Amino acid sequence: MKWATRAGVHIDRAACAWLIRRHIDPRPEFVFVGSPSAVPADATPFDMRGVDLGHHGGDCTFETILRRYELHDPVLWKIAEIVHEADIDDEKFHAPEAAGLDVVLRGLSMIGDDEQTLRVTTPIFDGLYEYHRRALLLDRPPA
């Protein structure tokens, strides 16, 4: 499937791309556009103004996608808290990882294009998922 989002990806879009790849569409094709009118007709837009998969009711796009696709995995909802804080920074959740992740993503957007940011962040989110999966199983910080 084809997915479209705004160019210059930051935390929410990078996390959504990972979420789509790992839990919704194993062979996604991502298109980065400058404006909503540039979204290809056959693409599903996300994290853009005026589309369904965007910010709604205080949720960031990552949370919206979890709701729309009925993904109830508690590990994904833990990651959603981190993404929410890194993206919106409204202190709705206690997610100390958010500040660091925000800086890493902003730095990445300064040194490479969107494809590279997704290449680098895919294993980062894989690792984040594994860490919080173990934390949830052990009910304490793993390792």
Added chain:
Amino acid sequence: MTGWVLLAYRIPREPSRPRIAVWRKFERLGVARLGDGLVALPADARTREQFDWIAEEIVEAEGSATVWLASPAVEEQEQQIATGMRQARAAEYQAVIDEAVAAGGGTDTERARVLRRLRAELHRIGRRDFFPPAQRDQARAAVENLATAGNPAPAESLAPADGEHA
């Protein structure tokens, strides 16, 4: 200055919940209020995105909102707005300085608690501080002073005398 991002909006008075939520977001972002339903921030990737999402939120609340990139016709106008924003941040930093100084005489536990809280507050103010006032560095120093106050600072007595390692 690379320009400004403006958000022009109208939002219904009732229900008040979405209106208050938007107002809180403006406070948190430290916007300059240019008039009724018109707010501004220096434009960068983050401020543009934040305004985009607030605009979306306003539209969802049955209001209307448009986001613009702008530059002032006269430079003095810009300086006036920047000065207003700098003064607003200066007052916030000053409140942090006052709290830090007041906590200086407390017990170790109290100081540690105030230190944590004020570091978070400094982070929040820093996020909306686009034209840093002199009080910023003073506030940082006053807060970090809480981390060392109460412990004798060994640095000076242990430092080698001038020239020893020349």
